[in-house]
Amino acid sequence: MVSPILLIAVPLALAFLTPMVGLASKSARRYMPAIAMLFNFIVAMSLLPKALEAPIIVRTAGWAPPLSIHLVAGPLGLLLSSLVALIGLLVAIYGIDYIREGARARYDVLYTLLLVGATGVVLTGDLFNLFVFFEVLCISSYALVAYRGDSAGVEAGMKYLIQGAIGSSLVLIGIGLLYGTVGTLSMADIASSVGSVAGSRLFISLAFMIAGFGVEAAIFPLNAWLPDAHSSAPSSISAVLSGVAIKAGLYAIARVVYTVYGASSILPFLAVLGVVTLLVGEMCAFAQEDIKRLLAFSSIGQMGLILFALALSSATGISGAVFLIISHGLAKALLFLATGYMIYRTGSRDISSLAGMGKRMPIMSLCFTVGAFSLMGLPPFVGFASKFTIVRAVLGTGSTFFITLLAIGLIGTVIEGAYFLRIVQWLYFKPAPEAMPEQTEGRAPLTALVPVGLLAVLIVTIGLLPGIVGRALGPAADDLLDRAAYIQHVMGD
Amino acid sequence: MSAQGILITAFAGAGLSYALGLTSARLREVFAIVVSVLLVCLIAITHGQGAEHVYYPDFLGLDLVLRMDALAWFFAITVSMVGCLSVIFSLHYVRGKEKENFYYFALLLVNAAMLGIVLSGDLLSFFIFWEIMSWAAFLLISYKRGRALDAGLKYVIMSILGSCAMLLALLYLYANYNTLVISDLAQQIRSAAGGFPLWVMLAFALGFGIKCALIPLHTWLPDAHSEAPSPFSAVLSGILIKMGIYGFILVMYGVVGLKLLLEVGAPWLHFHTVLCWLGAITILIPTFIALLQDDAKRLLAWSSIGQIGYIMLAIGVATSLGLAGALFHTLNHAVFKALLFLAVGAVEYKTGGVRDLNRLGGLIRRMPVTFACALIGGLGLIGVPLTSGFVSKWLIYKTLITEGHPFLALAALVGTWGAILYVYKLLHNMFLGQLPEKYANLEAAPFSMQLPLMICGFIIVLFGILPGIPLSVIGGIVGTLGFEPVTATLTGFGPQIGPLNTLNLCAAFAGVLLVIVAFRGIAARPKPVSQDDSYAAGAAAPAGKYHHTVRFYDPLERMTGGYLRDWVDQFYLSAAGKAKGVFNGVRRIYTGDVRTYVMYIVALLTFLIFAHTAGWL
């Protein structure tokens, strides 16, 4: 049988191998991340049907769960790791030709390790292990943001690192407080014994973890690093950061809040925080002139919506959140990738430089439009299905509090529509500048068109047939909601 | 042919025409027309069928249903008809312009989406098609660049706002009744205890009201209509805004039902009464704003809002005759507004994009067919007897008077006076008066442009003389929506509704005509005199334009111009400006100083700890 641990071990081995491959052949090295992610995607997809029935518990070192670190490859974890692998694969293909400068050898390894980190975060069943993989993810993204070594990248990387490092210290304090209280690190074990603990220590440790994981998850006051980092990184990195990395932070929060603590008292607060994040993100995106910064702020907005949906604490709500994680991952990756070559073409990140792109790069522009429409939640793209699920969940709760929040949050959607459609107008309806330096190097090669096109196709296909993903969403939501089942699966008896 | 087949044809047609356009422009044009005509035929033959079937089981846990009934058929045939005419008109209009492929694709897509809206049997697919229509229309409105971009954005922002409201409303229904299939929903709502919540109705009204440009939600329309390509203006004004009307009728009468509807709102102010008054306001103000417009398409755009007012007024009255009038006026307005926009489009096409009424004139000599059709359209818009507009307005007046709404009736009447004035301004400034020299050699519009005009004109006259043809369908629809069915004879109404017989009118007109002809025979024949004689007193005529009109209703404008500005639009614009300021202010929290960012992190942590000790969390 294939073990889910291969999802972490094999890419890790390939990452360690990559420098050796590079010694033999420089061009072969560039394909290593794609190979690793292809493997992951195949394995994750093949494991998914089984995990939908019951989570696969993987022991390490042969010991039963609370003793050693274990992985819990539940529906949610495998669904997300498939998403990580899929986006990782497509972006890796894109990166083959996209990355032209800097320490190419290190890029390939760091890129693979970033995705290993994300996969580890969603699969692990141990709190400290979660932290370790979280650090794998974070540290490789600090390095990748500054990868180009230009002024903006380095500054963004530095700021990201400072905030991220403080965030992870807070997480570690939270873990320490929790360990000191219950004396175990397995999430299921903590969950089973946490109920008997009284006092504010639990809540304060949760506060530390939320504040810590929240930095990576880009929750409202903690997200200042995101627009800098996502806009200054190379586009392929922005794509994975936006599409995958921030979702890992959010997953961590959800897992901690729902499974480890079962803390329902904090959920309304998270919902408010989500809506505030949504509004702030969209408002800031509205006035941006830099296309990548705009996309980054839009990611913040979407994260807010996901957080809001996660905080609904209903099966539909969490399904909607997971669905939005998927649809936003696809769409935002697509947008950043499409933008990457447009920026190469014009040499500028100004939105105004996109004028007439519809003629110059028709396929990229079309895909960009598809992605933008999906993000806005327009049918028949996948964004609609996810937003629809979330709105349905909110109205299903029947609580005036949540409905009011949603109504406020929908204003954010309107703002989003305004700025994305403005870009679409720039792409298609603004005349291109007359004297256009025709840069041949900016022409998108096949390795760029294929992933971008595939993402667009996926967005439309899943949008038309949401049942493809829909089947996995219900179990994924239960995975988070049903603490007792989680504990029982992991601890046996 | 089922509803599903129709939709597949429509959407596949849109996609295929794009694909074909990549190979050959001619092929694409032929194909687009074939598809459009085919759609009209397909819908025509489904007349009288009623069916409802699931076409997509389990989309996000809901069955998507298509349905064909009288109401759907009525709107479907209107949509496909006007859509078809605008495609035919587009042949020459867009030929040689850029992005033709995109244009046809978007146009056919809008038409297909509208068919989808009216054929939807559940509110989810209704919403999906609604959204597709919205964004496809946005792409088309932006097509002409320049100012069109702002118009497009304004349209789409309002439209997203509306659809958000609508999404909330329809998911409220889903959460409470666990179905979105219209027939089930109607049954459940009617059998459920308690009334229908006002906020849901208002949310729907916001969504539909924005689309059909009900005051004060109309501000996107004048810009969008005037900046869109003319054939698409015809679609926009003729049918796209009617989707809002369809939505209102569907939700108010198809879903909620007459009995519950009459109780929605406060006991002293019912929802439908408010709708009536909004309708009346929507008649009055835009009509007079239309008078002051110098841009032909802008004038027509404002006139569209005014006509929507009639329809909303008639819907809000909630009577059998009122609904019949509303439906008939919907059809009529679709036809004559399409005609007028296409006529203006033909002029615009020939004169190279001139729509300014002050710079046109005398085109009757160069484009007689266009003028004749526009004249019929104008008369229909005013509601002159023997045009179809007369019958629908007659129905509306009739119900307003019999139901005892004198003020509303007065508003409707005043709106008609205004209509006379602006139709006159439009026709005169474009076609009458002196022909500017540069247009002296203008040729008539190509046949592909004249044909849609003639068809529309023919329909107006036909339905004006034989209103029984559409009324037999409409009467049935009114019956299915829980009203007393309206029975009409071929030429009018029987005594139980009120005597109206177009044959009598015909006879009267024929008599008057006879008298005129007779008098002309007796009187001295007029002698044609050169213009030079009368105007230049024998001197050589000046080369410039001297018999023309600028600022047609200048005195009126001076009197009322200050008041008749679009206050609402200005309010929205200033609100948008303020919002931008706020957005820019919010941005400042990201100061660029990493220590501040760290402080945010610590602040959130502190807040959580503090909130816990304070007992909030």
Place this chain on the structure above:
Amino acid sequence: MRKQISLLLLLIVAAGFALCLAGAPFGAEGARESRRLVKDNVNYGRRYVSKGLDENRCANIVTSVVLNYRGFDTLGEVTILFIAALGLGAVLYGRRAGASPDEAQRPSLILSTGCRLLFPLIMLVGIYIFIHGHLSPGGGFQGGAVIASGFLLICLGCRKKKLNSVALGAAESLSGLAFVLLALIGLAVGGSFLLNFLPTGKVYALFSGGIIPLIYIAIGVKVGSELSGIIDNLSGEVR
């Protein structure tokens, strides 16, 4: 202003800390006092202390925990160090350290000779530390750090010496690969990643603990080469 706000915020955080410590007993000590070492003494590592010696035959229980029970963390940890080394290289790519070697003052003969003499000794200590990681305090990380300090000494003492970055990279990669492969063999043999599949031998013997010493050797090599790489990158031109 900033100071005052910061102090206020930190005061509340401090209050939060105080709140944490008050109330229920905390930590292993607190648990012992309140006799709450629950669940068959599994919590607070009691079980590792009581059974670990038998299970892995590894005298250093911390090593046993680090490499066996929580070995997966260590894999991540090694990865993180790897990332740091790579990231450092990526960020500093193409950069030349401050003064060129020519301008730098040549080291004196005594200094460079002394360094060269010391170097093998340092290596020896480092290797000793990671080979005996399962018996005594120390292990791969500590030993690796000592090895790297040897390279640091060379860098500081004999300025002209350049490290062979290809060899360092190879050592880094191969040792990392060795760790993963050792773990994967466990998966193949016994169905569990990181399984201690080798005979564990006798406690306190050098050859005991099964795969634990092997992994620690791999880690020692890896950490040593990575830290040396970092030193190299910070001191010379990065390619």
Place this chain on the structure above:
Amino acid sequence: MNFLTSYIHYVGCFALVLIGLYVALVKSNLIKVIIGINLIDTGVNLFLVATGYLGGGTAPIFSKAAEQSQEMVDPVPQALVLTAIVIGVSVLALALALAIKVYDHNGTLDLRKLKGLKW
């Protein structure tokens, strides 16, 4: 007083964390902020080790001489701290590399002047 005596080790670690946070919040020199982060790390690591502390316990390493003669402290936090230290070192290395680059580009390490990216 009793609180202080029984929790003095925790008080010390938290004090380190708070000092580190204060440095990161207030100091404007990038290097100082990095030092602050390191202080936080150190504090956290100490805290983790402290959670496993048992009064009178020895290090969890067996030897032939004293086989299980005494109670041993919790080995898990020690393993965690080993990991956490390495993570801290990695972050530190990367942070210093970034600081070098920042200085190369801007000629300053003053965080008040490093505002190229904002809004």
